[in-house]
Amino acid sequence: MALIVQKFGGTSVANPDRIKNVAARVAKYRANGDQVVVVVSAMSGVTDNLIKLAKEIMPLPSEREMDMLLATGEQTTIALTAMALHALGVAAVSLTGAQAGIVTDGVHTKAKIQNITPKAIHELLDAGTVVIVAGFQGQTPQGQITTLGRGGSDLTAIALAAALKADLCQIYTDVDGVYTADPRIVPSARKLPEISYDEMLELASLGAKVMQSRSVEFAKKFGVVFEVRSSLNDNPGTIVKEETKNMEDVVIRGISLDKNQAKVTLVAVPDRPGIAANIFKALADAAINVDMIVQNVSHGSGAPATDLSFTIDKPDLLKSRKVIENLKHEIGYHEVNSDEKIGKLSIVGVGMRSHSGVAAKMFETLAREGVNIDMISTSEIKLSVVIDLAKAEAAMKAVHRAFLG
């Protein structure tokens, strides 16, 4: 008998039939004698509809009232999920975030979980009841309803698993687990049986999109082992956990490709202290997220100057160019170029720490494919290159073949 936390996202509970499927899965674990806590999101589309309603009333609604509004989405799902379990003869009770004892700070629409008092949940579990908890929401110590922001339901599941000392935390999604690469691009990609938190974090922030970084960071902090698996079949998924010794035997865990970035280059920026700070402060003030930054000596004549390149999300390109052009007088660069046709290819693996020659092998592979490298950036367990978008998928396949077979 195990205590299991199972989280189902919006598409898994999109309509009554899918909610019945979720209930059937939960019932199977329950029949096996396990204690089950289920965390659900709002039915897909519901949150967007509520946001649309709010915007019809006011373009920038109060965040406190947005939380009051959006919390109804998950509350609807928990009641329906409990009913679906009743229909199968399984004892079940739904709890709002507040009723489940999830206490947050007061930062509406992106509250942080402060603590969880799982007394009510434990009592219900001990009585043989399945407990359905509304994901994404909590309550301040003063009784205000809060929501946790994007990926909040994953966070609820992982935080509950930590507070309940659950034996298992399962994040059900529409993919089978975490793969060595996107199988739609690399047909030989394999599902990983396990991956470390740090590798998962690098993959998540690199566009693998299985989970928000926040939830993985929380799991790492509290040592919550969780499994990412599909709600559409019974295949085992990928276990995400602390790095173990044998994980380092594998040099590269996975490869990701981000096609949604654009590159901006300032040519011949005067080589004066404070210039980079100026530029990136202005971009941050405009709420533009900068990813890679590379600086090189400029090849022009005249005063000492550098070329400065950085990458941003494609939709921010126009805004970024405007910010940079407004700085032209102040900074005095020669010109600004941008390129939307780039791909960021990254290899990730804790084994990179202990294996040498990884970068060399990557560059060799790309050279053999005739792929030119625009930018390079590295971390302890990651190596990213910016390359021509047209060649990115072929490059990804070649790199996968070279490192992962």
Added chain:
Amino acid sequence: MALIVQKFGGTSVANPDRIKNVAARVAKYRANGDQVVVVVSAMSGVTDNLIKLAKEIMPLPSEREMDMLLATGEQTTIALTAMALHALGVAAVSLTGAQAGIVTDGVHTKAKIQNITPKAIHELLDAGTVVIVAGFQGQTPQGQITTLGRGGSDLTAIALAAALKADLCQIYTDVDGVYTADPRIVPSARKLPEISYDEMLELASLGAKVMQSRSVEFAKKFGVVFEVRSSLNDNPGTIVKEETKNMEDVVIRGISLDKNQAKVTLVAVPDRPGIAANIFKALADAAINVDMIVQNVSHGSGAPATDLSFTIDKPDLLKSRKVIENLKHEIGYHEVNSDEKIGKLSIVGVGMRSHSGVAAKMFETLAREGVNIDMISTSEIKLSVVIDLAKAEAAMKAVHRAFLG
């Protein structure tokens, strides 16, 4: 400066534009310096949709989970209403039933309000904030979400007015107030400036349908004076309050016509003790609501027998006939007749207590119109007759002319 509780029903908050209208009305009172507590229902259609979703999962869902589900309807409206007030620059905060301090018993889907702790509301009002409370819902002392059943939002408003010792409680609806008769049938019908609780109760239970009896009874019990008025214009409505001396000067306050009843007659029922008890117990067991009951000596020969007639809601007719036919052997009546083409016409007024000749005038008026009376039933402040449905509207007009001009 007054403390005003204003309640708006589902059609008044059916979409963002109507919610903005509600906010504009509230803002006007606020600008006038009044403290305002707003009680809102779910947007019309929302509750029905949620019930439909639940039924797709399970025909008879758990009542606790139905409350969890339905409570989201009002929670959505309060958030949107608060936003609409913000859009007008008015400070406003939404509160769920639980947050507003509304404590109920644990009878899910038809909970009774046990007490209200209006501390949070008072603090917000004192800070100059409009408070928007979710109607129809509360919380048990153990923190379970409950709903109050049909007409629950009116009840929330009246209970809050009592707990807050409000100066005024306004129930906004889609009619201008309470009329002497339905203006669609009697064009000369007039809006009543005031009416007593007891008269309102008789009219409510007689099909005037402005408000559920429960809320009026609650108001009477706690002496809450309230006004029924339209959310579509600024006309003063009808004040509902304790009977005052001068109210008795008016003999008849109003006339109502209920066309939704059917009559069942058992002919030649043996005149034995316990027979009536048998019949009405069997009907009650089948959850059939019996309204008028009339018994008369039967005109047949043989053993002493009576004719027994009663009225029920039309949709219950078939079920009633079945119940009665199942009793035929046990009771031994001669035959059972039924009639769906009846109308129940009632005159109501506290003045009937002190004025004689009311019944005579009613019967005379009907006789003059050539209307035959099928059944008669009276209370201290009401006189009802069952007549031919085809003549009911003409009869109503004649009676209105005779008593109310």
